[in-house]
Amino acid sequence: MNEQLRKLTLYIIGAFLFNVLFYREQMALNTVFFDAFVLSALFYLYPSARANTIVRWLLVANVICLGTLLLHNTVLTKYAFICNVLLTVGFAEYTHRSAWYAGGSVFLNFFLFIGNLAETVSGAFGKKAKRKSNWAKYVKFSIIPVAIAFVFFVIYAGANSVFANIVGNVANWLEINFERFFFMFKPERIFFTLFGFYVIGSLLAKTRINYFSVNDIVQSDELVRRKKTVRRKFTVQPMPVKYFSIIGLKNENLTGVISLVLLNALLFFVNCIDLNYVWMNFEFSPDKPLYKLVHEGTGLLIVSIILAMAVVLFFFNGNLNFYKRNKWLKYGTYLWIFQNAFLVLSVLLRDYYYIQHYGLAYKRIGVLFFLLMVLVGLMTVFVKVYATKTSYFLFRVNAWAAVVLLVAASCINWDVLMVRYNLSHRAEITTLDTPFLLGLSDRTLPVLYENKDVFLASDSTSGENLDKRVKRYLSDQEQYSWLSWNYADSKVKSYFSNANKTAAK
Known part of the structure; x- marks a missing residue:
């Protein structure tokens, strides 16, 4: 059996298993059997994935997600399990470091599965030599023995009551299962089986287009200095490239310092207002809608964080990181990060007041997780500036933080x-x-x-x-x-x- 035929066999088995496990059922104990099949097939088709450290950590998360799914069976536990399985597929089939790129590879699997299926079917049967079948000979020589056996079967059934009862029980069992068998071929169930075939095939079929994998491999966490060349036209004595680089970096640095001074001043004014009205002199009044206080603070925080990320990515994404006189730019960035962290704590305090006076709700809990992700993001921004990391590092670490947070959040029945x-x-x-x-x-x-x-x-x-x-x-x-x-x-x-x-x- 060649590789393509093995894949096609697993697709068919998986589709029927998907049908039996999930048709008119909810995700629960059946998910354990489905997960066991997918992981077994995945490691069978891609044995190198067993030694992948990230895959092993994802398997730990997989066990946690399955446990919480069986324990709580909430929508969040189901989403956490599905995300974990998709990431496991991405890292098992492709070479990745980032969850973002792995997700892109899995998306290509689902998007290009029909083309992969055609290639799999062609590889499984296209080049296979036709062998002469002996079925006709077996049928020909089996007619007389089967007829004799049937005659003696009728004789024994009429002469032995115990044998007749056994035959009757077997006939009833066959009748019941015959009805169930044809129930499997209802149009609704056929479409459900085809959907299962598409899901299983997309999970197990690795597309040949390694766009996301190739781009992930070439990325680096460490930022390196790029050498620039400058070509000047219509000049008799062109000026050195180094001279232009220094002038450009000096101007960028000055622009960045001025920008951060203004942004820090504005955010300092906002934080002073919060310090006065939220931290020190807060007074609850039923007449004042507290939800507006939380929503306004969260909205301001979102805008501030987006600005912070944009400023940092703009000024610290090139050679300005290696400019010797950029210390004030870095100090301004550290102060900006610290002030954003204080803004996070202010929003946290607002959300605490909201929960204290109105109780828990989805959005109030969601704000808590959002603030936790913001704190992680601010810490990674600080590391990026301080340790001269790339934007790839920033997004990669934050994506893994989101995955960990999703798995952790699924452990509670909210x-x-x-x-x-x-x-x-x-x-x-x-x-x-x-x-x-x-x-x-x-x-x-x-x-x-x-x-x-x-x-x-x-x-x-x-x-x-x-x-x-x-x-x-x-x-x-x-x-x-x-x-x-x-x-x-x-x-x-x-x-x-x-x-x-x-x-x-």
């Missing part, structure tokens, strides 16, 4: 955490957002049910709506098989099963 926190702190919270809590995922149903009286106090119909939602959830769960098992749903079903038994007593 919906349950929000419900528990908001209900336990409802005495301190100004206004408990009960519609928001009642609209969270089904995994929060036990906590909501235990605190039904809290919701009834604000809305008399909430109890009835909650009962309907529980019935709908339990009804939906009955449609899933053991392939959709996960601890979170199992815990919810067990809770309401015990609650029903207690109510019946």
Whole structure:
């Protein structure tokens, strides 16, 4: 079996496995079997990936993502798992250091899969010599033995009741599975199988276009000084290149210093306002919308960070890094980074006030993760300037920080955490957002049910709506098989099963 035929065989097996595991099921225990097949096929087709250090770390993250998927089964855990699998594919099939470039290679796999499939089919069957089949001879000489065996089969079935019962059970089993077999060929399921074939093939098929891999390999973390040549026309005595370089760097340095002085002055004024009104003299008032304070601070931070990145990438992306008189430019950049870090802490304090008075919510938690990523970004900007690193280093490290943060965030069931926190702190919270809590995922149903009286106090119909939602959830769960098992749903079903038994007593 040649390599192309092995790939095609894995595509077909994977497509049917995808069909059996995920058709009308949710991502849960079935994801473990799917992941095991994809990783096994990946390492079988690309054995060199086993020694890749990044792939090994991604396998650790893969185990964490699978564990959190089975434990919490939230949307975030599913996204984290999918991102991890795609990155594992990118680093297993191609030579990469950056998650950005690896993602680009995986995108090409999905985009160019149809062309790869045609090449795979051609390689699997195009050059294969046709062999004479002996099937006709076997069929010809099997007709009489099969007829004799059938006659004796009928005799034994009529003479032996035990044998007849066994034959009847086997016939019933074949009838049931025959129906299931044809159920597999419903148009809906055929399209689902084709979709699975496309997914599996795109994950396992490595395209010949190594654009992102080649560009990733040539990148470097260390910035090197570029030598420039200058050609002057219509001059009798051209001036040395070095003279022009020094003049150019001197002007760039002066422009950068002036720019950073102005930016630092503006940001210092903004930070002084925050220091006065947010850090020292903050007073909460229900009449003042606190969400505006957070949104304004976050918006200002986004603009400031974009400006900071643009300024640093503009002035510290070339030979100005090696200019001997650039110390004031660097000092201005360090001060700019420090002031942006203070702005991050100010936004963090605003978000803390918001959570303290209104409880946890998706956007408020999202702001916390955003601020953490900003701090990582500021630290990498400082390292870039201080250690003379490239922009490639900046984006590569920040991409890996985002991957780590995504995996870490998937370890917490945020919906349950929000419900528990908001209900336990409802005495301190100004206004408990009960519609928001009642609209969270089904995994929060036990906590909501235990605190039904809290919701009834604000809305008399909430109890009835909650009962309907529980019935709908339990009804939906009955449609899933053991392939959709996960601890979170199992815990919810067990809770309401015990609650029903207690109510019946």
